[in-house]
Amino acid sequence: MDVARERRILELLDGALGRPAEERLSWVAANAAGDQDVASAVIALLDREDSARSLLPTERSAAEAEMEFVPPERVGAYRLSGLLGEGGMSRVYLGERDDGLFEHQVAVKFMRPTYLDQRARDLFDTERRALAKLRHPNIATLIDGGIDATGSPYLVMEFVVGVPIDRYVADRRLSSESVARLFLQVCDAARAAHQSLIAHGDIKPANILVDPEGRARLLDFGVAQMLGDAGAATGSIGEGAYPVTTAYASPQRMQGARPSVGDDIYALGILLRAMRSAAAGVGAPVASSDRERALDAVCAMATASEATARYAGVDALMGDVQRWLARRPVAAMSPDWRSHVSAFIGRHPLAVLAASLAVAGLIATSAVMTGLYAEARRERALAENRFEQVRGLAKYLLFDLYDHLDRTPQSLRLRQDVARRGQAYLDNLARDAAASDALHVETIEGFLRLAAVQGAPGKSNLGDLVAARSNLAKSVELARALVARRPGAPQAWLALARALSLASDFAENADHDVIVGERDWLASQDALAKAQRVGAATPTVQSLAVETAIVGASLRGWQGRYAEESALGQQALDGWRALPPVVKASEMGRLTAARAWSLVAEGAYYRGDAIGAERGYREQTSLTDALVGGAGNDPIALRAAARADWELGTTLIEFGKPALATATLAAGARLAQHLIDLDSEDSDALRDLRILRLAQAQALAANHRYLAAIALMSSQVAEREAFARSHPDQVQALRDLAVGRAALGDILASANRKYEACRAYAMAKTDFGEVSRRGRLTGVDVTYAVKQMVEHQHATCH
Amino acid sequence: MSIAAEAPIGGHTASLWRRYASGDRRAVDALLNAHYDEFRRIARRVLNGDAVRLRIQPTDLAHEAAIRVMNARGDGPDGRTHFLALAAKVMRQTLIDEVRRARAKKREMPPVLTGWMDPKAPALDIEALDVALTRLEMVDAELATLVERRFFAGLSIEEIAAESKESASTVKRRWRVARAWLANELKSA
Numbered sequence A: 001m002d003v004a005r006e007r008r009i010l011e012l013l014d015g016a017l018g019r020p021a022e023e024r025l026s027w028v029a030a031n032a033a034g035d036q037d038v039a040s041a042v043i044a045l046l047d048r049e050d051s052a053r054s055l056l057p058t059e060r061s062a063a064e065a066e067m068e069f070v071p072p073e074r075v076g077a078y079r080l081s082g083l084l085g086e087g088g089m090s091r092v093y094l095g096e097r098d099d100g101l102f103e104h105q106v107a108v109k110f111m112r113p114t115y116l117d118q119r120a121r122d123l124f125d126t127e128r129r130a131l132a133k134l135r136h137p138n139i140a141t142l143i144d145g146g147i148d149a150t151g152s153p154y155l156v157m158e159f160v161v162g163v164p165i166d167r168y169v170a171d172r173r174l175s176s177e178s179v180a181r182l183f184l185q186v187c188d189a190a191r192a193a194h195q196s197l198i199a200h201g202d203i204k205p206a207n208i209l210v211d212p213e214g215r216a217r218l219l220d221f222g223v224a225q226m227l228g229d230a231g232a233a234t235g236s237i238g239e240g241a242y243p244v245t246t247a248y249a250s251p252q253r254m255q256g257a258r259p260s261v262g263d264d265i266y267a268l269g270i271l272l273r274a275m276r277s278a279a280a281g282v283g284a285p286v287a288s289s290d291r292e293r294a295l296d297a298v299c300a301m302a303t304a305s306e307a308t309a310r311y312a313g314v315d316a317l318m319g320d321v322q323r324w325l326a327r328r329p330v331a332a333m334s335p336d337w338r339s340h341v342s343a344f345i346g347r348h349p350l351a352v353l354a355a356s357l358a359v360a361g362l363i364a365t366s367a368v369m370t371g372l373y374a375e376a377r378r379e380r381a382l383a384e385n386r387f388e389q390v391r392g393l394a395k396y397l398l399f400d401l402y403d404h405l406d407r408t409p410q411s412l413r414l415r416q417d418v419a420r421r422g423q424a425y426l427d428n429l430a431r432d433a434a435a436s437d438a439l440h441v442e443t444i445e446g447f448l449r450l451a452a453v454q455g456a457p458g459k460s461n462l463g464d465l466v467a468a469r470s471n472l473a474k475s476v477e478l479a480r481a482l483v484a485r486r487p488g489a490p491q492a493w494l495a496l497a498r499a500l501s502l503a504s505d506f507a508e509n510a511d512h513d514v515i516v517g518e519r520d521w522l523a524s525q526d527a528l529a530k531a532q533r534v535g536a537a538t539p540t541v542q543s544l545a546v547e548t549a550i551v552g553a554s555l556r557g558w559q560g561r562y563a564e565e566s567a568l569g570q571q572a573l574d575g576w577r578a579l580p581p582v583v584k585a586s587e588m589g590r591l592t593a594a595r596a597w598s599l600v601a602e603g604a605y606y607r608g609d610a611i612g613a614e615r616g617y618r619e620q621t622s623l624t625d626a627l628v629g630g631a632g633n634d635p636i637a638l639r640a641a642a643r644a645d646w647e648l649g650t651t652l653i654e655f656g657k658p659a660l661a662t663a664t665l666a667a668g669a670r671l672a673q674h675l676i677d678l679d680s681e682d683s684d685a686l687r688d689l690r691i692l693r694l695a696q697a698q699a700l701a702a703n704h705r706y707l708a709a710i711a712l713m714s715s716q717v718a719e720r721e722a723f724a725r726s727h728p729d730q731v732q733a734l735r736d737l738a739v740g741r742a743a744l745g746d747i748l749a750s751a752n753r754k755y756e757a758c759r760a761y762a763m764a765k766t767d768f769g770e771v772s773r774r775g776r777l778t779g780v781d782v783t784y785a786v787k788q789m790v791e792h793q794h795a796t797c798h
Numbered sequence B: 001m002s003i004a005a006e007a008p009i010g011g012h013t014a015s016l017w018r019r020y021a022s023g024d025r026r027a028v029d030a031l032l033n034a035h036y037d038e039f040r041r042i043a044r045r046v047l048n049g050d051a052v053r054l055r056i057q058p059t060d061l062a063h064e065a066a067i068r069v070m071n072a073r074g075d076g077p078d079g080r081t082h083f084l085a086l087a088a089k090v091m092r093q094t095l096i097d098e099v100r101r102a103r104a105k106k107r108e109m110p111p112v113l114t115g116w117m118d119p120k121a122p123a124l125d126i127e128a129l130d131v132a133l134t135r136l137e138m139v140d141a142e143l144a145t146l147v148e149r150r151f152f153a154g155l156s157i158e159e160i161a162a163e164s165k166e167s168a169s170t171v172k173r174r175w176r177v178a179r180a181w182l183a184n185e186l187k188s189a
Helices: A003-017 A021-031 A036-055 A062-067 A118-132 A165-172 A176-195 A223-234 A261-280 A290-302 A314-325 A333-347 A349-406 A412-431 A437-455 A465-485 A490-509 A514-533 A538-558 A562-577 A581-585 A587-606 A610-631 A635-654 A658-678 A683-702 A706-726 A731-750 A754-773 A779-797 B012-021 B026-034 B036-047 B049-054 B058-071 B080-105 B126-139 B141-152 B157-164 B168-188
Strands: A078-086 A090-097 A105-111 A142-147 A153-158 A208-210 A216-218
Touching (some): A003 A021, A003 A036, A003 B126, A003 B168, A021 A036, A165 A176, A165 A208, A165 A261, A176 A216, A176 A261, A176 A290, A176 A314, A176 A437, A261 A290, A261 A314, A412 A437, A412 A465, A437 A490, A465 A490, A490 A514, A514 A538, A538 A587, A562 A587, A581 A587, A587 A610, A587 A635, A683 A706, A683 A731, A706 A731, A731 A754, A731 A779, A754 A779, B036 B080, B080 B126, B080 B141, B126 B141, B126 B168, B141 B168, B157 B168
Antiparallel strands (some): A090 A105, A105 A153, A142 A153
């Protein structure tokens, strides 16, 4: 560089810029003192002076200016109290809950404020809700989020205390084995997310914190994707503007593709490499042994530039790392190994030729081994594929298909078949000891679902109580094992609470074992409280609290603690009101409210509160009638409506409105008959119809239509007798018969046919005695059914 | 919340500087607090674009700069603009060191580009810019200082004019000269 010449150029440029634009050229020519070279250089600079402005801008761009925002003092229940960190796109603050409810720290991440139109906002909301469902012990949970008053999108996340994974590894100089195990935690998080169709999109050490107990936590799941999508929707950033961390981005991401599973695998490969070199220490090469080379091969396969050459899924990558830990050959080595052989042959054709006789055996063995590796690899891929298919199938069968069939009349056989197949798949899944936590939770929920399908009390079911109990026991056992292993995982506690709640429901409503019911119910309450303490999402806790309050109310009813029954029913209703509107409006939501009203009313009924009982039951019938009106042949709605009519009808008889009762009960019987017409094997509908007929007979008697009442009730008792005889294992059938005989006795007594009445009472007493002998006499029976029967018998027969 | 209001370097801050210069290390924190936001703003300017690849957080860079500025005894900054320009210089130097260190470790590392958050602005190779600026320093040291202040520290024409006791129009014209010359250097590099 000619410094003097450059100085001259700068001088002339300065002078020219001090003149009006139109005079500049002539001024340069006049002052260049004949130096043509300098003059043309200055003129070229003047030409480009405008474009230089954009190359070295000094005006702060709008985006940069917006970065200078002052965060709000609080978001939601959290007061912001300090900057935790910042990056190109965001700032993260510590948030502390200050509403006094409980102590809780969160990380609040503010994204670079951009103008988001309604579509982008909706997208942001949808995606962050999807992300909030992502629960995994190795994923920092997204708790909440929104867009603040200034338009900055923000996310409230679990606050994790820890150090970035590369620093953790370096500080402790972890062995390759420990690195691999820590890496598997990160993989498991990615795998769980991928199952929910969420790719991380920005896996890198800064996004993975390891806490002092050695638990890795992946932050910012799907945030890259979310920002990119929201931006693309606004048009504020174009296609290919998903934020990228260069060193960890796959070639596909570098070209601006939306984050995918393959990109996460690529980033995981880079991460493993980075963790290994961090563990080896700065500058030190990773030891080069056969064993380390196998891990090199794993990294290489994960980071293949063609996405199709990478591991097909995180499962496959984990499989290889697990094999490496178990000192078994890794799949990633096999193609590599083959290429080493061919490279050797390629480079040393003569040497190979000369030695061919000597090494013939070795080469032959190698060829076989290569073949075996390839075969093993295919097999493994198939097995993994099958596993995913089984998992998907189990879910599909038990949830989607069954739900669909449940609403399809005459599908009992099909439903039984679906349940049987689902059972087989679930049993297989449960045997996989190496399964992830997410899979365990899924399996527990599968067993619970199966138990409900096979015999949930008071709901449409397959009537297979034995299988239902066994599945229920399995789910409780698995859930207990899971919470013992993962006491900090909210989803483990939620699964346990669900399992215990259903167990309590079974105990009280199918087995009439209130002692076990009470024990399981209390345990489910404990599990729910625990889930909340370890950070389960509020809406999930709330809806589960409503469910367990209903189970508890029903339990209190069976125990004869009616005031508590009403109170718990009311508690369920209050909780229900706080649920999201979309949940409340769903069929499930409306049925839940109906059930809660029914329990409130039941408590009132047994306490002799006629007004409270009638009101509650009317609330219930109006909810269920609306469901039937809107759903036509939906068995679930029909069943609920039939039962609501029975409850209201019997209440009306009891409190002196027999004419109204007759109409209500007739309507209920029509609904039950409708269900039986749809499916003649619907055992629940058959039992409902029996119960409704009994009530109808009572209503007829209350209207002084004794002959019709006696005829109806006699045929009912005969039917119940037959059913109890053919189902000797079902105490419920015997209890139904006892109740039927007592009712017949009442009707006969009111018709003044005392002899027949006393005979019916005596037989009812015997049957109740048998129920009691089997230890299944409940609080309701003792304080109400039996007591009433004995009083009536006393009044009539002595 | 640690985002302090913009504080002038006179008065309290000046006395903090004196205290630091006389060996009171607690003054570092106070000085850093007083200029925290501005340091971070500069760090963000310097760290824009894909400098994130270096995994330096703007806050880290700001802290690093603060410490280096505080360690620069003897010819300590005597005014806010000088102080901030020095911070920008230190941050840029830190960044360049980091790029070179990373490059030495990984020979295949591609150039680190810096670009302003305005996505329409072209990206700059931060090392090439550093080389061009070093050359400018040899030709005209004052112009190089001006680039430090105007471009890296993001100071306004008026602030620089007030400090250098030149007219705003002169500062502006000289900035245009420097910018055109640098742009040409970068293009021919």
